[in-house]
Amino acid sequence: MHFILPGLVFFLLTVVLFEALPKSNASSSAELCGLSGCHAVDIAKKYTEQTMHKMLKMIKPEALEEVFQNMERMEGLITKVDDLAREVESLFQPVWPVGTGVTRWSRCAEGPCSCTEDTRAVSCWRLEGLDRVPRKQHLPVDVQTLDLSMNKLRYLHKNSFNRLTHLEEIDLSENDLQQLPPSIFFDLENLQHVKLRKNSLRHLPPDLFMDSRSLQTIDISVNALESLPGSTFMGLPHLHTLSLSDNSLTTLQAATFSQLRKLEELDLSENKIQDLPRTVFSSLSQLRQLHLHHNNIEHLAPDVFSPLTSLEMLRLDHNKLKVLPPSLLSHQASLAMLELTGNSLESVQASDFLGLRNLKELYLGQNNIGKILNRTFAGTPKLEKLYLFSNKIAKVEIAAFSGMNNLTWLLLNNNLLSDLPRRIFVRSPNLLRLQIDSNKFMRLPPGLLDDLEKVEQVKLSRNPWHCDCNILYLTNWLHAHGDKIWDRQPKCRGPGDLGGRLVYDMTFNSVCDGQWASMTNIKGRV
């Protein structure tokens, strides 16, 4: 491995050299250049590439494992050098002049950004080619709203905003920020809203919001965060909305949200989270919305949500849940919406939803549920919308929807149903919308739909309707309620020549004559 070692040594030297340099002092940039520090990064990168290249050419099969081990270490070092490169780069960024005189707002107006004194707002939104703080822009010291969104900013100097102590809102969304200097928001004690959506941030400095104790909303969605320091959100007593959606988080530390007692909305969706520490939500008794959808959660601790007694919306859809632990949601009496679409749930039972006495919408579509048992939803008497589409439901017991006086939407489409108990809808008299399309129904039990006195929309298509004498119940229902059919008219699958004809068009003569044929020779094409 003699050809790797020199590279590593050179690297370590570079890293050590950079870490030893004073990083917090702006005036050190000149010294850095004096030491040729600026170019060391470039040289180190080139050297690594060359070494890697050479290495790959010389690999002998028996040395492969060792090569891979060293490659991993090299990658770690490259990342570190990249980070240092960004830190050095940010030291060379301009800091805008801050105006304090009486003409500060008119001077502001001379620059490329737009300045509005009435609202104390400066907008540098979408300036052509803006890739660094504009040098000619004067900023009034009392600016409250600063919009830098939709530009090409890659680096910011650590003192970019330090004198702007009146700032309440800063919008840096849709830039290409790779890293934030740890002190970028220091002294901004009136800052209430930080928008960093859609940048390229891979990590956050632990003390980033240390001084910003007035913060109410933080949006760091659509970045590349892989982890969060446990302390980033400490000491933010007024924070009510935090979005970390669409990053690459795989885990969370138990303490990450532990001081956010006023938090009302937390968005962790579209990450790669696999596990939630048992106590990660322990302080969030004010939380009303929790977005955990589109992650990789497979298991949940039974009490992970217990502290969330104010929760109104819980999105767990598109994860990998196979079962819900017992009593998982027994403390969520305020929950109105529970989203579990697109998991791998194989069954649901009454104990899963016990205590959800204010639940109005329950989404269970795209799971592997095979059966709906009696009284499964007995704990959710206010349920209005129940989504059970795209499961493997082959059986629904007669008292499945018992006590669901308020049920108005029932979506059972795209399942394996061929039958339903005749009296099943007696217990849900307020149904307005029923979908049983894309199932295996050949016929309906006569009288089934008669209990739905208020129904307005019914979907029945894509079932293998068997147009023998028994289909006449459905035909007659269609004649009387044609206006309620809300997708294509159901069609006969068979028997024989009747395949493809509309159920609506069947007559006693056409189907009851054919009944003999259908029962003896010709099998329905099912």
Ligand SMILES: *[C@@H]1O[C@H](CO)[C@@H](O)[C@H](O)[C@H]1NC(C)=O
């Ligand atoms: C479901 O409930 C009905 C009526 O309450 C009852 O007759 C039936 O036996 C129950 N089914 C099961 C499997 O317990």
Ligand SMILES: CC(=O)N[C@H]1CO[C@H](CO)[C@@H](O)[C@@H]1O
């Ligand atoms: C919208 C709706 O149907 N609300 C009803 C829910 O059920 C209660 C009784 O359980 C009725 O009083 C509501 O009118």
